[in-house]
Amino acid sequence: MSSITFVIGATASGKSFYINEMFSQEDVDILNAYDYQQRAYDEAGYEDAIPISVQKKCVMKANSMLLEDILRDVKAGKKVVVEQTFYKAKRRIAYIDEIRKCGDVTIDVHVMCPDDDRWKMNIQKRGLDDRFEYYKAIEAEIEFPNPSEGFDNIFAVKNGKPVLRMDDPKPEIVDIARKELQKEAEMIKAEDARREEKEKLIESMKKRPxxxxxxxxxxxxxxxxxxxxxxxxxxxxxxxxxxxxxxxxxxxxxxxxxxxxxxxxxxxxxxxxxxxxxxxxxxxxxxxxxxxxxxxxxxxxxx
Ligand SMILES: [Zn+2]
Incomplete structure (x- = not known):
């Protein structure tokens, strides 16, 4: 049977190190959302100074490429570990909905919850000393996963150790997330239609008075x-x-x-x-x- 383990958390919270410690000995396919984002940026032709609208598109493209690879592995019965940020329940639910369609699979999530001292050390190692408060503020935005999202097991990772944490189910978050995802999809469609109209108008300016x-x-x-x-x-x-x-x-x-x-x-x-x-x-x-x-x-x- 296939299994997927998501490892999520803020920047420099130790995701890669943890994955290496916990999963590299097993026969697993390790996928990193960051690699997919880099690929999407490269394909869009940007190295730096990427406009926000393009960034958004690239992240969406990266997420869908990553999902494709996850589904491929699940269908092949493989074990997959995925490093992701995934702060919002709705992003996780969108993935889980698709993965569950592919067959029998266990879906776990490990959430990095480093204490401040260790986290500060990681940040220092990466030369990002002045950014601790900024990352801390981002961490506050992470919605801790709930069993109702469709996870089999949820772990809080405290200083390198996974501890099972299954909060009381909140089935209502699933409905809210699906509605938000639907709204997002409609907005993207409307935005694409607007852009297409604008392109047509600009093209027409070559001929019209x-x-x-x-x-x-x-x-x-x-x-x-x-x-x-x-x-x-x-x-x-x-x-x-x-x-x-x-x-x-x-x-x-x-x-x-x-x-x-x-x-x-x-x-x-x-x-x-x-x-x-x-x-x-x-x-x-x-x-x-x-x-x-x-x-x-x-x-x-x-x-
Ligand atoms: Zn004049």
Whole structure:
């Protein structure tokens, strides 16, 4: 019969060391969520400075790749140990629901609960000295697993020793978790649909006429991107990108009189407070931020 052991806990709480001590002698497949996240980031093409929205997608992708491997092992009757963070009951329930569908399997979880001194030592060893309070705050967010989530055995690991801790069942958390997961799935679907719409709109801007506003002389024309380009306009999509600050000028005005020029001249701080802008510059900024939608109708954007 297959078995899965999740080892969960905050950063530097000793998960890897514990897994090595407890399970490396057995014939087990050890999977680490961190490796899957790294792979997802690599595939997305980011090494560092990953935007939050991409991070979220990568973590989701990593979780689903990890789940696939767990299911593969379960179907093959193997023993698996999984290092995960898994702070929230709903994340664990989503996994357990899928794993239980795959057949007869024992699912255990070991929760790292190091005392502060040992934890501080681990953090020091990793050169993360100043982060103890931060990790401690994160630990407070871990929802301790409950038997109702579907675990066979739940252990609290105190300084390297697993102690069985089966709290009173709370069946209501399962319903709450499923509802939250459902809501999340709907939000992701809506977000994807919005992004798809936006991409379609941006694509359509190559062909459709839209409002071109010269931020310097105030000239405006309802023309296509091609017509604008031919008559000398500096305007996305040919020059610059929608939604990103760069000159928006007709063929007769200079880039050096634009909001963009004012922005790059401010080399020390490179940021503005809106009080430094006049009415017309504020409108330009707002219009650029709202592109390309802000260029479809003339109304409120007239200078
Ligand atoms: Zn102009």
């Amino acid at each position: 839209f409002w071109h506003y010269c931020e310097v002389c105030g000239k405006k024309e309802y023309i296509t991107a091609e017509q604008a380009y031919m008559s000398g306009w500096d305007y996305p999509p040919h020059i610059g990108m929608f939604g990103v600050l760069s000159p928006r000028t007709c063929g007769n005005c200079s880039d050096m009189d634009t909001l963009w020029a004012k922005f790059i001249a401010k080399d020390e701080s490179n940021c503005f407070t809106t009080s430094e802008l006049n009415e017309s510059e504020r409108k330009t900024l707002q219009r650029i931020k709202g592109e390309p939608e802000s260029l479809l109708t003339e109304d409120a954007w007239d200078l």
